[in-house]
Amino acid sequence: MILKFEKRGGEMERLNPRTLTEMAEKIAPSLAVRFSDEVKPGEPAEQYHLLVCGAPGCHATRSLQVMERLRQEITLRNIREKALVVETGCNGFCAKGPVMTVYPGGVFYQYLRPDDAVEIIEEHILKGAPVERLMYKDQATGRPIPKMKDIPFFSLQKTIALRHRGLIDPEKIEDYIGRGGYQAAAKALTEMTPEDIIRELKASGLRGRGGAGFPTGMKWEFASKSEGPIKYVCCNADEGDPGAFMDRSVMEADPHAVLEGMIIAAKAIGAHHGYIYCRAEYPLALRRLSIAMDQAKALGLLGEDILRTGFHLDLEIYQGAGAFVCGEETALMTSIEGKRGIPRPRPPFPAQKGLWGKPTVLNNVETYANVPQIIANGGLWYASLGTEKSKGTKVFSLTGNVNNVGLVEVPMGTPLSTVVLEIGGGIKGGKKFKAAQLGGPSGGCIPAQHMDVGLDFESVTAAGAIMGSGGLIVMDEDACMVDVARFFMDFCKDESCGKCTPCREGTKRMLQVLERITKGHGKQGDIELLEELASFVKDASLCGLGQTAPNPVLSTLRYFRSEYEAHIGEQRCPAGVCTALVHYEIDPEKCKACGMCKKKCPVDAIEGAPKVVHKIIQEKCIRCGTCYEVCPKKFSAILRT
Amino acid sequence: MNQMKLRERLLEEFSQEDLERVGKIFERYRGKPGALIPVLEEVQAVTGYLPDLLQEWIAVGMNVPMARVFGVVTFYSFFSRVPKGRHQIKVCLGTACYVRGAGKILERLESELGVKEGSVTPDRKFSLQSLRCVGACVLAPVMMVGEDTYGQVQPEKVKEILATY
Numbered sequence A: 001m002i003l004k005f006e007k008r009g010g011e012m013e014r015l016n017p018r019t020l021t022e023m024a025e026k027i028a029p030s031l032a033v034r035f036s037d038e039v040k041p042g043e044p045a046e047q048y049h050l051l052v053c054g055a056p057g058c059h060a061t062r063s064l065q066v067m068e069r070l071r072q073e074i075t076l077r078n079i080r081e082k083a084l085v086v087e088t089g090c091n092g093f094c095a096k097g098p099v100m101t102v103y104p105g106g107v108f109y110q111y112l113r114p115d116d117a118v119e120i121i122e123e124h125i126l127k128g129a130p131v132e133r134l135m136y137k138d139q140a141t142g143r144p145i146p147k148m149k150d151i152p153f154f155s156l157q158k159t160i161a162l163r164h165r166g167l168i169d170p171e172k173i174e175d176y177i178g179r180g181g182y183q184a185a186a187k188a189l190t191e192m193t194p195e196d197i198i199r200e201l202k203a204s205g206l207r208g209r210g211g212a213g214f215p216t217g218m219k220w221e222f223a224s225k226s227e228g229p230i231k232y233v234c235c236n237a238d239e240g241d242p243g244a245f246m247d248r249s250v251m252e253a254d255p256h257a258v259l260e261g262m263i264i265a266a267k268a269i270g271a272h273h274g275y276i277y278c279r280a281e282y283p284l285a286l287r288r289l290s291i292a293m294d295q296a297k298a299l300g301l302l303g304e305d306i307l308r309t310g311f312h313l314d315l316e317i318y319q320g321a322g323a324f325v326c327g328e329e330t331a332l333m334t335s336i337e338g339k340r341g342i343p344r345p346r347p348p349f350p351a352q353k354g355l356w357g358k359p360t361v362l363n364n365v366e367t368y369a370n371v372p373q374i375i376a377n378g379g380l381w382y383a384s385l386g387t388e389k390s391k392g393t394k395v396f397s398l399t400g401n402v403n404n405v406g407l408v409e410v411p412m413g414t415p416l417s418t419v420v421l422e423i424g425g426g427i428k429g430g431k432k433f434k435a436a437q438l439g440g441p442s443g444g445c446i447p448a449q450h451m452d453v454g455l456d457f458e459s460v461t462a463a464g465a466i467m468g469s470g471g472l473i474v475m476d477e478d479a480c481m482v483d484v485a486r487f488f489m490d491f492c493k494d495e496s497c498g499k500c501t502p503c504r505e506g507t508k509r510m511l512q513v514l515e516r517i518t519k520g521h522g523k524q525g526d527i528e529l530l531e532e533l534a535s536f537v538k539d540a541s542l543c544g545l546g547q548t549a550p551n552p553v554l555s556t557l558r559y560f561r562s563e564y565e566a567h568i569g570e571q572r573c574p575a576g577v578c579t580a581l582v583h584y585e586i587d588p589e590k591c592k593a594c595g596m597c598k599k600k601c602p603v604d605a606i607e608g609a610p611k612v613v614h615k616i617i618q619e620k621c622i623r624c625g626t627c628y629e630v631c632p633k634k635f636s637a638i639l640r641t
Numbered sequence B: 001m002n003q004m005k006l007r008e009r010l011l012e013e014f015s016q017e018d019l020e021r022v023g024k025i026f027e028r029y030r031g032k033p034g035a036l037i038p039v040l041e042e043v044q045a046v047t048g049y050l051p052d053l054l055q056e057w058i059a060v061g062m063n064v065p066m067a068r069v070f071g072v073v074t075f076y077s078f079f080s081r082v083p084k085g086r087h088q089i090k091v092c093l094g095t096a097c098y099v100r101g102a103g104k105i106l107e108r109l110e111s112e113l114g115v116k117e118g119s120v121t122p123d124r125k126f127s128l129q130s131l132r133c134v135g136a137c138v139l140a141p142v143m144m145v146g147e148d149t150y151g152q153v154q155p156e157k158v159k160e161i162l163a164t165y
Helices: A017-035 A056-060 A063-076 A116-127 A172-178 A185-192 A194-204 A218-223 A246-255 A256-268 A283-298 A331-336 A365-379 A380-383 A414-421 A457-462 A481-495 A501-518 A526-540 A544-548 A553-569 A596-600 A626-630 B003-011 B016-029 B036-047 B052-062 B066-075 B095-099 B102-113 B156-161
Strands: A048-053 A082-090 A100-103 A107-109 A233-239 A273-278 A314-319 A360-364 A393-400 A408-413 A431-437 A443-447 A471-476 A585-586 A606-609 A612-617 A638-640 B089-091 B126-131 B141-143 B149-150
Touching: A017 A048, A017 A100, A017 A172, A017 A185, A048 A056, A048 A063, A048 A116, A056 A063, A056 A283, A056 B149, A063 A082, A063 A116, A100 A116, A107 A116, A172 A256, A172 A283, A185 A365, A194 A218, A194 A256, A194 A365, A194 A380, A194 A606, A218 A256, A218 A360, A233 A256, A233 A331, A233 A365, A246 A256, A246 A283, A246 A365, A256 A273, A256 A283, A256 A360, A256 A365, A273 A283, A273 A331, A283 A314, A314 B036, A331 A360, A360 A365, A365 A380, A393 A414, A414 A431, A414 A457, A414 A526, A414 B089, A431 A481, A443 A553, A443 B036, A471 B095, A481 A501, A481 A544, A481 A553, A481 B095, A501 A526, A501 A544, A501 A553, A501 B089, A526 A544, A526 A553, A596 A606, A596 A626, A626 B126, B003 B016, B003 B052, B016 B036, B016 B052, B036 B052, B036 B066, B052 B066, B089 B102, B095 B102, B102 B126, B102 B141, B102 B156, B141 B156
Parallel strands: A048 A082, A233 A273, A233 A360, A273 A314, A393 A471, B089 B126
Antiparallel strands: A048 A100, A100 A107, A393 A408, A431 A443, A431 A471, A585 A638, A606 A612, B089 B141, B141 B149
């Protein structure tokens, strides 16, 4: 049974705190199935909910087709009362996509193909016999692990910001309300003063999840104390760090949590207007946010007279136009004002003079998503998680050369090794862990010898990286750290807005030096020159982009200085990445003339024939490494030096 | 250039209906603070790109200085002053894609199409651009053709993918 909005005279009924609770109580039983662990083997349950992941990762591996087939098979067998297919937001275990969880029981299925629908419906839904073949397999034993909660990837996580991931339909406000949604907003609007809210936030120890880690309660207090009839509440959804998709997933999986957090913030500071600044690269997040806003408005949860308390808040979505620097708070506000997104010096801080010169609170998506939970459960509950100075949990997008790529939420202070090796399931292809890159272009690399570092603001900073927004990119032994540093510097040079000279010119000069090194033209003294430039750019830049741009260089120099020295002194790239410094040859002893390399070489630089040992024509070779990769392992005839 | 002449010149590139739709966008946003970026986004959705003449038209229509329009257009990577191909190819050069070989995908596309990143083939069939992270890091390396996303792309697959368009 799916409940519809209650309507009176064709109009949606605008909720008040009492009717909101009534509505939640009515909906909750229809969702109870999704929280039930109970299964009796061989005995089909009365009703099943099939929760299919509808995030872009799973979409690209055809989860929409899987859903369509499931629905077809259900209609065909006329069992629509028995099985409900729900498209949820990101489930988190992206590596196994398309994924689906079936409740009751929480059976997790992976790598689904549309054709698997028949077996799932026939066996699991109709006979109560889950399909083993499609389950997750234990990495060590190869045995299937049926329940999602028993899979290490999930069991080691603690979800607050992602508490609804894979469990609700983000396009249905009923699902959110049925899970207690908007109760925290109701509490904040009816029972709490702005001071109460701020006190609770301060007690929670919540710090900004966008990267800087500024205490949220203090930020709100400043804005609350700023005088003025007009104030703004803004949400930074301009998640620009390459390799980061936490905020996108939160918006796609649980958009109402973000809206509710913003309502609470607005009440705390006395704002009646707000913006969500979301990047254009996230069409699905933009769409789901806009659906959520329409639904919230229709029920009187946004706009005029919210929950009939007299409080009003208008929110607008502002679509970014592709500029990394707009993730910086003052640049973001300048962009909303319709100008080039250029930062300005602080003070004055946005809490005093922000958007259009008015007091403004700007928080990141993940920060807002935590707020309703803090108000509902109390600040002390939140503060019981995490470390002394970093409270609560943090969401990471775990990517790169790790087996279990996906979205991870863990208590602050969880060791990096737990995230990479246990949750992440170790390095792809049995290779060695080299470093984890945290914090995007402003961050740094944590090498293997510091793998036990706790992931919290203080420890990560001490290890030479930054927490950043939560992008965690795992690199294996094949990564060249000089090239990684060059990659990030190239990014910062491109994205530097050009306003201040240290950043505009400094990043460019640093890039030139790095390019020179990776091309084999490095000179003695280049490392020292990089260090000198780095300290200059760090100290003299206007905003966070420039102040942190040298971090990738400094952290790789700190831990992988010998790689720089090998590039400069010996003209050698130890990882074999920098094409100008590598050289490929075929070992005539080992070559079995299988022709694989000749066939795959993109520039026809390999000569040979069946039964004739192959040879690389060095003048033609572009050193792409294709031959090295395609040469069968048992021969390993390509030599890379 | 006066408005009549500007309009005539624009009609050489864009249809009458397109210009009317653009005019409606102006009406909807005129006088609204901070409207320039949404206006440019919507106009580009109609016309495909924002050549300098069209920017002049926008400056007049929105009553803002041309310098301001040009400044904004050139600042944000989402706006393009050159036409796009019928199929827009985007290669993600975000970190996750980069460490898994996206640079080689881009190189291969450049050699297959015979154009450099940031430009369009002479027949305007394909345009090629790189971008930083589409947030589909799990599929790295990723390329997009129009709305289609291709994950775990190998350089050898590039030719095959292009052939389907």
